[in-house]
Amino acid sequence: MGEIILKPKVAFKVPIIAETITPDNFAGKSIKEIEDLEAWEGNRKTTLGELFEITGAPGETPKDTKIIIEGDVKKVKKIGCKMTDGEIIIKGSVGMYLGEEMKGGKITVEGDADSWIGTRMKGGQIEVKGNAGDYIGAPYRGDTKGMKKGTIIIHGNAGNEVGCWMRGGTIIVKGNTGLFPGIHMKKGTILIEGDCAGRCGAMMKGGKIAVLGYVPSILPSFTFEEIKKSFKIKGEKIKGPFYVFTGDLNENGAGRLHVSVEKNKHLQFYEKFLE
Amino acid sequence: MKTISNVVCPFCGSLCDDIEVDVENGQVTKVRRGCAISIAKFTKYGEERIYKPRIDGKEASLEEAIDKAVEILANAKYPILYGWSCTSTEAINVGIEIAELIGGVMDNTASVCHGPTIIGEQDAGISTCTLGQVKHRADLIIYWGCNPAHAHPRHMARYSAASKGKFVKGRNERKVIVVDVRKTRTAKAADIFIQVEPNSDYELLTALRWAVKNGELEQPKIAGIPAEKIEEIADMLISCRFGALFFGLGLTMSAGKARNIEAAVSLVRELNNYTKFVMMPMRGHFNVTGANEVMAWITGYPFAVDFSRGYPFYNPGDTTVVDILTRGDCDAALIVASDPVSGFPTEAVRNLAKIPVITIDPHETPTTMISKVVIPTALVGIEAEGSAYRMDAVPLRLKKLVDPPPNILSDEEVLKMILKKLKERVG
Amino acid sequence: MEILIKNGYVYDPINKIDGEKMDIAVKDGKIVESVGSNAKVIDASNMLVMPGGVDIHSHIAGSKVNSGRILRPEDHYKDVEPRTTVTRSGVGYTVPSSYTIGYRYAKLGYTTVIEAASPPLKTRHTHEELNDIPLIDKTCYLVLDNNWIVLDYLSQGEIDKCAAFIAWILKALKGYAIKIVNPGGVELWGWGRNVESLDDQVPPFNITPREIVRGLCKINKILNLPHTIHLHTNNLGKPGNYRTTIETMDAVKDLADGKPNIHVTHVQFCGYGGDTWITLRSGAPEIAKYVNNHPHVTIDLGQVVFGEATTMTGDGPFQFILQSLTGNKWKNADVEAEGSAGIVPYKFKRKNFVNAIQWTIGLELALLIKDPWRVFLTTDHPNAGPFTEYPRVIAWLMSTKAREKTMERINKRAKKRSVLPSVDREYTFYEIAIITRAATAKALNLTNKGHLGVGADADIAIYNINPMEVNPSKEYKKVRKALRRAAYTIKGGEIIVKDGEIVKSFVGETFWVKPTMPEELEKEILREVAEKFKEYYTVSLENYIIGEHELARSRSITVNTSL
Numbered sequence A: 001m002g003e004i005i006l007k008p009k010v011a012f013k014v015p016i017i018a019e020t021i022t023p024d025n026f027a028g029k030s031i032k033e034i035e036d037l038e039a040w041e042g043n044r045k046t047t048l049g050e051l052f053e054i055t056g057a058p059g060e061t062p063k064d065t066k067i068i069i070e071g072d073v074k075k076v077k078k079i080g081c082k083m084t085d086g087e088i089i090i091k092g093s094v095g096m097y098l099g100e101e102m103k104g105g106k107i108t109v110e111g112d113a114d115s116w117i118g119t120r121m122k123g124g125q126i127e128v129k130g131n132a133g134d135y136i137g138a139p140y141r142g143d144t145k146g147m148k149k150g151t152i153i154i155h156g157n158a159g160n161e162v163g164c165w166m167r168g169g170t171i172i173v174k175g176n177t178g179l180f181p182g183i184h185m186k187k188g189t190i191l192i193e194g195d196c197a198g199r200c201g202a203m204m205k206g207g208k209i210a211v212l213g214y215v216p217s218i219l220p221s222f223t224f225e226e227i228k229k230s231f232k233i234k235g236e237k238i239k240g241p242f243y244v245f246t247g248d249l250n251e252n253g254a255g256r257l258h259v260s261v262e263k264n265k266h267l268q269f270y271e272k273f274l275e
Numbered sequence B: 001m002k003t004i005s006n007v008v009c010p011f012c013g014s015l016c017d018d019i020e021v022d023v024e025n026g027q028v029t030k031v032r033r034g035c036a037i038s039i040a041k042f043t044k045y046g047e048e049r050i051y052k053p054r055i056d057g058k059e060a061s062l063e064e065a066i067d068k069a070v071e072i073l074a075n076a077k078y079p080i081l082y083g084w085s086c087t088s089t090e091a092i093n094v095g096i097e098i099a100e101l102i103g104g105v106m107d108n109t110a111s112v113c114h115g116p117t118i119i120g121e122q123d124a125g126i127s128t129c130t131l132g133q134v135k136h137r138a139d140l141i142i143y144w145g146c147n148p149a150h151a152h153p154r155h156m157a158r159y160s161a162a163s164k165g166k167f168v169k170g171r172n173e174r175k176v177i178v179v180d181v182r183k184t185r186t187a188k189a190a191d192i193f194i195q196v197e198p199n200s201d202y203e204l205l206t207a208l209r210w211a212v213k214n215g216e217l218e219q220p221k222i223a224g225i226p227a228e229k230i231e232e233i234a235d236m237l238i239s240c241r242f243g244a245l246f247f248g249l250g251l252t253m254s255a256g257k258a259r260n261i262e263a264a265v266s267l268v269r270e271l272n273n274y275t276k277f278v279m280m281p282m283r284g285h286f287n288v289t290g291a292n293e294v295m296a297w298i299t300g301y302p303f304a305v306d307f308s309r310g311y312p313f314y315n316p317g318d319t320t321v322v323d324i325l326t327r328g329d330c331d332a333a334l335i336v337a338s339d340p341v342s343g344f345p346t347e348a349v350r351n352l353a354k355i356p357v358i359t360i361d362p363h364e365t366p367t368t369m370i371s372k373v374v375i376p377t378a379l380v381g382i383e384a385e386g387s388a389y390r391m392d393a394v395p396l397r398l399k400k401l402v403d404p405p406p407n408i409l410s411d412e413e414v415l416k417m418i419l420k421k422l423k424e425r426v427g
Numbered sequence C: 001m002e003i004l005i006k007n008g009y010v011y012d013p014i015n016k017i018d019g020e021k022m023d024i025a026v027k028d029g030k031i032v033e034s035v036g037s038n039a040k041v042i043d044a045s046n047m048l049v050m051p052g053g054v055d056i057h058s059h060i061a062g063s064k065v066n067s068g069r070i071l072r073p074e075d076h077y078k079d080v081e082p083r084t085t086v087t088r089s090g091v092g093y094t095v096p097s098s099y100t101i102g103y104r105y106a107k108l109g110y111t112t113v114i115e116a117a118s119p120p121l122k123t124r125h126t127h128e129e130l131n132d133i134p135l136i137d138k139t140c141y142l143v144l145d146n147n148w149i150v151l152d153y154l155s156q157g158e159i160d161k162c163a164a165f166i167a168w169i170l171k172a173l174k175g176y177a178i179k180i181v182n183p184g185g186v187e188l189w190g191w192g193r194n195v196e197s198l199d200d201q202v203p204p205f206n207i208t209p210r211e212i213v214r215g216l217c218k219i220n221k222i223l224n225l226p227h228t229i230h231l232h233t234n235n236l237g238k239p240g241n242y243r244t245t246i247e248t249m250d251a252v253k254d255l256a257d258g259k260p261n262i263h264v265t266h267v268q269f270c271g272y273g274g275d276t277w278i279t280l281r282s283g284a285p286e287i288a289k290y291v292n293n294h295p296h297v298t299i300d301l302g303q304v305v306f307g308e309a310t311t312m313t314g315d316g317p318f319q320f321i322l323q324s325l326t327g328n329k330w331k332n333a334d335v336e337a338e339g340s341a342g343i344v345p346y347k348f349k350r351k352n353f354v355n356a357i358q359w360t361i362g363l364e365l366a367l368l369i370k371d372p373w374r375v376f377l378t379t380d381h382p383n384a385g386p387f388t389e390y391p392r393v394i395a396w397l398m399s400t401k402a403r404e405k406t407m408e409r410i411n412k413r414a415k416k417r418s419v420l421p422s423v424d425r426e427y428t429f430y431e432i433a434i435i436t437r438a439a440t441a442k443a444l445n446l447t448n449k450g451h452l453g454v455g456a457d458a459d460i461a462i463y464n465i466n467p468m469e470v471n472p473s474k475e476y477k478k479v480r481k482a483l484r485r486a487a488y489t490i491k492g493g494e495i496i497v498k499d500g501e502i503v504k505s506f507v508g509e510t511f512w513v514k515p516t517m518p519e520e521l522e523k524e525i526l527r528e529v530a531e532k533f534k535e536y537y538t539v540s541l542e543n544y545i546i547g548e549h550e551l552a553r554s555r556s557i558t559v560n561t562s563l
């Protein structure tokens, strides 16, 4: 496997757009060729070579190309855009639109990631060791085509609208999330291991959400169905029990929302509908 | 003395166009039909004015100030151009061309007020109308998270609750509902006041929609309101002939923001299966709507437009100026007819103070105080004419009533000078 | 500047020139007999030369179009135009930004385009956008049929006063023609309702759609306006509505005097047979038969091109139905005392039965109506698809093979129901020139447009295709390709497009009509209108009027009325 290392030459001030940083673009190229790949520093067109110190050698194919980014790339957007294979490891924190329209391969972030991770993602895996911003897997404004396939794992907390307009795939947040996880989702699975700020599954039409922690309330357009012992994600069983709701009925939706019974004593009143 | 009638008032998004002013010795001396805000502003517009351009706090010629501005903008790698809601559509139009030329981010104050309205609309649409439609037909009016009695003083009498229309003749033929977190002046004048728990508008809107659809509310209380009460209101909404929902920052800025608007849009859409229902944002600054319109027709997007790659790109959250400033991404700023220092979050202001700022404004503001270059201009609607869009997107023409102070040009003229010099420089 | 276009194959139907190899001389923005030896020479040998295109119905500017832009950022992300040294930047596939509209029309060889529906109260907005559409000449139709002042006068039988009011409003707001949109139905939409037939009552005005249409048709004649009434029918978008369409045409038959007196627009949307979406079939054969037998009617197609579209009309109730059928996002915008507008994004799919039928209807109309001077090419941009897809429509019209290719891929049931497979007519270049420029210019009475005779405006399109060598029937792809990007477009005597790229940009003219009126009558009408205005509008009359200085390049056309 070929390995290539990128190190920012300076601390970036203005946003950098570097959608060329993918195994697909690097594979089979010389360092010089990689340095000449296009990037944007604010409103100036520049090259990767101007922005990064680039060492190592890529593999012959995307599949055997591993890109390691060392240093802070918080201001760098669109890393891994449309990648189909191979691997990117970011040793620090990363900017927006990580893995935009990604189709395959793997991205690992050791720090935090900004908003719109895996926007319109179609496959592959993104793993963030730290926290993530808003709109994980969401499309741009006005669009209804969110994440379709693939897996996103956040070890820390995530912001609002996790899995917005999601059409498939899996998102796992090990920490807490903000408002509206699974808003407008049609298919796929979201697992939140921590607490959620609320409004889970708003306007969802289908798909599954499970919250293992606390939720302040359930939206009034969800109806309580049953208590279930466990929840299945990627073949793995997660122990409950869970209150299970169906919704969003305002959208004639048939999404399933699972909420931990134990952590949500305040939802006990729903149990009267069990008879 | 000269009396000018049918003057368009440039002090809030209501753009009342029936104002009459007396002008004497180049001064507005009397204002008729205006509200308290209007009268105060029309008669005090001369206060806190800036009369001379400045660079680094020192007086400079207009020429020098413009050269300095051009130098800053041409060198910037990620400049922001912000404000625009209190100037003419023509001036904004020039601003857009500057932004495009220098690869900057053009954003207007909608970004911090009704931006969520636009984002919500982009997901769900909106059923709306011009204000006259409400005046003629609405027998039920909701004010949600807005307080027109305070912020748009003539709105209710001229366009909404108390207006006299063709089919609905006045206040007693309309039912008025106010939804807010506190009992405002508007709420006191309402038939029904619903005190929603803070940050629970989304839950209430969702419950109302479900109740309109005849669904069962399983929770006894939602957003602090008993389920039976919500069902009662839902019935009321269904049974009106023409309903109108006006909403303000209480809805766009409470938890959920754009999603609150989407929920309101969805409720109104549902209601249109039973009756006629519309909704409208209560826009504050007099031409914030115009800023959205002109940006949309030239760039495709109504605010937060990033030209850094040579074409318009839009993604609020990324390309909104308040977010850019908070992240500290920009390296220069052009502020026109706005005072972000007073309104923005601390972190954003701190970052703004670190970069060269050019401010074009008639008045001294906290923002002019931190600016490297200040260029004073004429007040649109008093000292300069131009187009502006009312909150319902009805375009009107602001009048020039008096001459500006000597050597003071309009925003449009100053921006055109900057554009011309930039073109010579950038090509 | 002088230009000599040498040796092109010229199609200029107004002057009955059908593919003749000839030179065209241009001087000071006009077509002239000859030019000096210093003229810039364009070698057009083996190329096709036509007058610049004239689009009679397109939505390019104003509150509705802009609402579409705001509503649909997803339409813009992937269709971007970076700034160049000549052009401004822009975005948008179905609802492009204003500069992009001008450039894209110019690239197609179009030089005149009409915004098809401007609500009077928001016409200042329309003009502000028209000012920012470069290169092409333009104007707008004013939507007047649900206007309360018009309805008042018509219901009181005051045709002359109504005519005077319309004369005034066209002048005051700088419009070009009377647009009618679902007469009566849109007023009822103020209550969330609609009309269902030409003879439904419209309370409280005590008037019917039929009376509105007839009244406005008479007024059009009194005012001697350059264009006929321009009408979007009642019941648009409903199965079985072809009957309403024919009935509407027939409602003004007796008012005609040998010339067309009604233009029915985007007839595809009102050419539906059957009774439900399931029994839907094309009503085009019936409509074509009527049009063939009645010279008082012109139509345009509203041809469906498959793919993304943004429906936007002044027909609020129609858009409401569409949003409930699709569940797509929906914008509605009523305008006090005047009308409404609605917008719903839409995707026309080949395999969808209804969409496929819709596709056949437009083509059937074009092919079954015999007189090309009375049927015009439009997609009702962006309702049935963007104007940039006109070359695709032209290929379908010129080639049975192109049609068959598409028919193989459309919904089978729809194909079976259509007469299209049995139609073997193929348009010639001459006929294409008619339906895209000559006939539209004539219908608009723009005497300097749509032809290349001496004295005409030098608006010229040159396409890189040899009509003597290429057989459009077989090589329709070549036609499509050539028409997408003009080799040259000349506007007002200036070369604006070369090899499909914009090489020069400036502002085109906005033209509008100025009907003559006796001073006394105008005063009287204004007095009455001022009174009504106070009651009906939330703006003052003075602020409603648009000054000529608000137009970037204004050109008024005086019209001698019989008022």
Ligand code: SF4
Pocket: B009, B010, B011, B012, B013, B014, B015, B016, B033, B034, B035, B036, B037, B038, B152, B153, B154, B155
């Ligand atoms: S309500 Fe607004 S526009 Fe009207 S007079 Fe008062 S400040 Fe001016």
Ligand SMILES: [Zn+2]
Pocket: C057, C058, C059, C116, C266, C312, C313, C380, C383
């Ligand atoms: Zn149309």
